[in-house]
Amino acid sequence: MKTVIIATKNKGKAKEFESLFHSRGFQVQTLLDFEDALDVEETGTTFEENAILKAEAISKMLGKFVIGDDSGLIVDALDGRPGVYSARYAGEAKSDSANTEKVLQELKDVPEEKRTARFYCALALASPNQETITVSGSVEGRITNEPKGTNGFGYDPVFYVGEKGKTMAELKSNEKNEISHRANALHALEEKLDAFLEREATQL
């Protein structure tokens, strides 16, 4: 089976990429499978910049084509925060529960209709042989008043998806993978992936 490497150390993302790529006939490896994979500093100011930083650093290190994912939560009433700082919003410990608590706290006086938000995912596909490609996807929702559900990861328990009548963390993983920002970004990447892989093959 063909293998694709994802430049992530996030277990929640890894699980989603596994199921998203398995159905497309790819096996997935992540940085959790490589012992001394470097920690890439996320110094960009956009999701795209950070996805490129991760993909290019790991592609260079391994000499293979690699996908980087930078994603996060954008809350309208918080002027777009936590945004690219989503993972470290409540501090360097990168705690999902502390991050969600901080968002809930900041929104405590904000009424339901103003709690609109979206998840955003930028993917970068990098190779030692060719120019990096980026795509993105998003999904619209609303921040709840309290966490609900135990599936998924990150801000899923406080992200209410109107069309499903549930939070992301109440959806089954296959349901999340039909509508998520990551699934939408991957869909956009799919259109470019075959041509990219063909160019790779001609380089070998």
Ligand SMILES: O=c1nc[nH]c2c1ncn2[C@H]1C[C@H](O)[C@@H](COP(=O)(O)OP(=O)(O)OP(=O)(O)O)O1
């Ligand atoms: O589907 C999602 N459902 C809920 N929360 C999510 C999702 N997707 C991203 N998020 C949140 C988690 C983390 O707070 C931040 C990602 O930060 P981000 O730097 O891209 O990932 P990370 O540091 O966890 O792992 P890595 O950089 O190794 O890929 O946005």
Ligand SMILES: [Mg+2]
């Ligand atoms: Mg990160």
